[in-house]
Every structure is written in C-alpha cells, then in structure tokens.
Amino acid sequence: MSHSDMDNTVLIVDDDSSIRWVLARALSNAQFKVLSCDNGQQAISMIESARPQLVITDIQMSGMDGLELLASINQQWPDLPVIMITAYADTDLATKTHELGAFDYLPKPFDINHVIKLCQRAVDSKRERQELPLWLQQIEKKIDSEYHQGNSEILIEMQQQFEEFVVESALRLTQGHKQKASKVLGWGRNTLTRKLKYWQEHSEPRTEEE
Template identity: 40%
Template sequence: MIEKKRILVVDDDQSFRLLIGKHLKKEGYEVSFAENGINALQILKEESFDVIISDQQMPEMDGIELLSKANNLYPDTPFIMLTAFGDIKKAVSAVKLGAYDYLEKPYRIEDLLTTINRALEHKRLNAENKKLKSQLQNIYSFQNLVTKSPVMIKTLKMAEKVAKNSETTVLILGESGTGKEMLAKAIHYASEGMANNFVAVNCAAIPSSLLESELFGHVKGAFTGAYRDREGKIALAKGGTLLLDEIGDMPLETQAKLLRVLEERVYEKLGSDMQLKTDCRIIASTHRDLAKLVVDGKFREDLYHRLNVFPLYIPSLRERKEDIPLLIEHFLKIYNEKNGRSLQGFHPRALDALMRYSWPGNIRELENVVERAVILTRDDYVPFSELPEPIRGAVGDPLSQEIRNGIRPGMTIREMEKELIIKTLEDNDGNRTRSARVLGITRRTLQHKLKEYEIDQQLSENDS
C-alpha cells in the first residue's frame, strides 16, 4: 500500500483552510491544518510533513518567520508560500530564505497541485542525492583503502590531514594503476566540499586542441563547431574538487592558464574576456617525474611549485607486496558478491606466483586478475594453472621446477610420469578433474594411471 503524502496547511482564514483541504484530500493527500504560525510550529515539533503550505500574512507569527523556524526543524521539507496579489517582493524574499516556491492569491487549484507535485519530486531527488553522496563517502573512505604497508599508511595519514583543508592544492605521485584517483576521491569525500561535485579530467586522453575548452568552457562562436555556450570542468567542480589526472601531459600553453587559476582563482571561457571565479580545490596527479620535465623544458617551473604544495606519494605494488593478500581478499569480496560466487582464494602455489610477480600494472592489474579468476574458476581455490599466461610466464611454474628437481639420472619414463601425476595432484589439492585438465588427459585416463601406479595408495599413506 502506497503511503499517503502528508501536507500541513497554515492559514488564518478558516474557509480557505477547508476549501484547500477538500481539494488536497480529493487528490489523495493526508492534510493537517494550523490557524497561525505559532500553532503550526507546535504541530511541527510533534510531527513531520512532506510539504508545508503557508500564507505569508498572518497575525502573531507571519509566514516568513514560520519558514525560518520550519527550516531549522526540517531543512529538507519543501515550503510553499502563499502571498497576496502584487506582493512579489515578499515572495522573492521568501524564496531567498529557503522557500521552495510561492503562489499569488487568488490562484488556480491546478497550479497549486502542480507546485506540490514538483516540490515532492524535488524532495525525492534531494533524498536520493544525499543517499548517493553518503554511499560514495563510504565507498571512498580512507578506511576502505586496504594496506598494511608503512609507506602507504604514512601517505594515508597525510592525506587525511590535508582533506580537512579544502583550499590546499594536492599533487599525487605514483605509477599508473596504483590508485591515484581513488586517493583523490577519498580526500574529496573526507573534505567540507564533499557535498559538491568531484570532477576528473584526464589530461593525457584529451587532444591538446580540445583540452582548454574541456577545462575552461567556451562561448558560442569561439571556434568552428562551438554552436552554443558550454561550461567547462572548472565550473562543474564549483565548491568541490577538480582532479587533473596525468597533468604531466598537459600542453605548455594550457599550463599558463592553469597557473592563473591557481594564483588568482579566476579564469576565462574560450572566446570570452569575462573573468569568472572558482572556488574548487585542485588535485593533480601524474606517473611522470615533473621535476625532470621542468629541466627538459616540458613543464612550467612556476606551475610545478604551485602544484607541489602538498605532494603525496603512492608506492607501486612491488614496493608494498605485503598488501597483495589483503588486496586479493578485498577484491574477492567485491567480485564474489557481484557475480554470485564464493571463491575462497588462491592455491598456495598460485599465491606464491602472485607474490613473486612484478605487477607492472599495479593494483589495477591485480584487480583484473581477481575478477578474471572469480569468473573462470569453478573450484574453491584458484590453481597456478589458471593464472593469466603473462604471470605464469614471468615467474615460472613452481611445480615444473619442483618436478625438474625431482627428476634424477637413471629414472625411467614410467617413474617420471608417476612423479608428474603425484606433483600435479598435490598442486591441485587432490582434485582429479582439474589435475587431468592440467595434464592434458581425460579424468578416466587419470583414474587408470592412479590405479596402474598405485598412486591412490601412496597418497593415502602420505596423508596418514
């Protein structure tokens, strides 16, 4: 059953209250009444409503004062002000003070119903937006950045401190795939500006001819194809955070304009000489050595110093290998839930390979490996044989090395085959279907070999 929306009608005219109540109840609303502002405030202290409709001119406490007090109690409840004909100044004043909208008396009931519907939709969207912001704040919280690496822990502590100062420019340094954007989002959602937008621009992915328009926006006719005015990313990040990803790839001419934004907090759209102000925090990130780019004449020295106010370094995954098991567990939880799976983890031999791998793609590459494993692996644990070929090729098969170490001069082909079957079974936790697949034979053939070499008996003796 759909819950009725509750509306509080406040007016000192009883006949008006009865008339409006009749129309609203006919539309399916639950209606309560108050004869003046003081009475309405008493009701609001006891109950909440979806919409408040109030006359502006009332004795003792007028609509403007009631609006102020109602907003303190229920800041998310739309307030619709009813004003006398020609009293536009007070109506505009009410909107500035937080009223959702106003209607002039006399008004058509259709207009009132339309305004109520818009107010309810506005309230619903606001609630959804707050819920989404809260979810994002939780997803990108510092607590969700998995690590036990001393270097990374130090970086996160510094990031938490700078998050509290929304005006400080931050420079995040680290290889591709280390999580620079994730850290930038954690800073944003822990700051005072988290209620506003987080806007990211990849400076390396946008052609230099379009990057300025993307950042600063443009006016109609600024260049061929500019058929209308367009806001840039700086404007979209108003009051929030602008992430300039891979800033080391930004063209020199754009760097000069960005420097002005950082120094004076003003910019101009392409094709316009009107100065616009910005209050967004700027976070820049790069995998490149900016100091070397400065020496090579590819990056402005003055911009480098403006950006390098609060540098944060994210170590590569090969520098924090103690985090690999933690990250695997973290990604397993995510992708098991996403795919309806219950993969437990990686076989010790496979985990050993992951620990020895150099991870050129860093955390992004490890996440991809885990996601792939969740989708492909049918057993509880991922064997070495099901790791991506680049990893197997780079680190070598520990089982193959073990088998080579077990082969001795004078061994027969039968003895070597038996040794291979035993080691493969051990590597796959005794799973015969998977072992047969690794050996390139059918399960039935493997069963015959186990019986022929009395391996079943030998394995059980080893277990006892």
C-alpha cells in the first residue's frame, strides 16, 4: 500500500522557517501530507482540528518548548507519536525524551532519507497500535468459543501464551512504554504491571544445556 492510499498527515513544529521548509518539502515529495507551525500552542490547536498521524517538533522553542509540547500530547493524545529534533546531540537529552514518551530523537543536522524512513516507521507503529485491540478481541472471541466446545486445559494454556505474546507485542510497538502499552491493550493502569509481575514470579527457570 502506498503512502497516498493512507492518512499520513505529519505536523512539523519548529520556530526556524528554513527547517520547516526543508522537512515539508522532503516529506511532501515522499507523499506525506504536511502541516506546519512555529510554536507549541498553535500545534495543540492544529492537532485538535487536523488530527495528524505524527508530530515532529523542535525541542528549543520560545514559549511552550518541545518537551512541554510532548508532555501535553502524551496527556491528551497518548497514541500520537512524537519525534523530537534539536541542534544539540545530547545523549542525556535523548534519553530524557524517550523517558517522556517520544517515539524517537533526531539531532540536527539530519539526513533527509533517515527522516523519511523514521516518519514512516512512526506512522506504521501508530496504525498497528490502533489495529491491535480489534485483532485482540477477534482472537479472544475465537478462543472463548473453542473453550466452551471442548478441551479446556489446552485452551487455557493457549490463552495464557497468546496473552503473553500480545503483551510483548504491545510493549514492542510502544518501545517499552508501559502506560501506552496498557492503553493499546485496553487495560487499566495497574493491570499490565500485575501481569508482568505474575509472569516473572511464575516463570520456569531456564537451565543451560552443556
């Protein structure tokens, strides 16, 4: 499926007009639909009205900076991926953005081909997260139907293995972010933590074969 067959709207937020122009041109040529603005407050309004699939924002901006914008997006639109860009190749800052829930970190100057690939990966990740709950419901319905028809012990084991697989997939899709993974799974805030703890406590120890 080509980019043009899907909603690949990207919002670029940067107070440097030259950066906005370069990114907008490159992403438009890659068949993304591009919106842009120069501050965080306007970005919030545009997200509310346009519902983009991805936000790319600079960190260093006057007024609401990129980290404040990221925090606001995570609170209001937790499934919306955010890529942070900055002029400073600071590994501590990169770690901080990931901890705050950014999809990825992009230091300037950046390679346009890398930006395009990263944007597509972010959009694909969002789409997969949106599709997972329906897929999960369909599989669970099938397991429930089979359970009421026959071999309960095998099906119970299958259901547990499937649940572990889905949890691992949700964590992978959200890059290990437990709060976002819980939202993907449609679970309460503490359910994922309890399940991970239970599986860890009840997992069989692995022995190395000589």
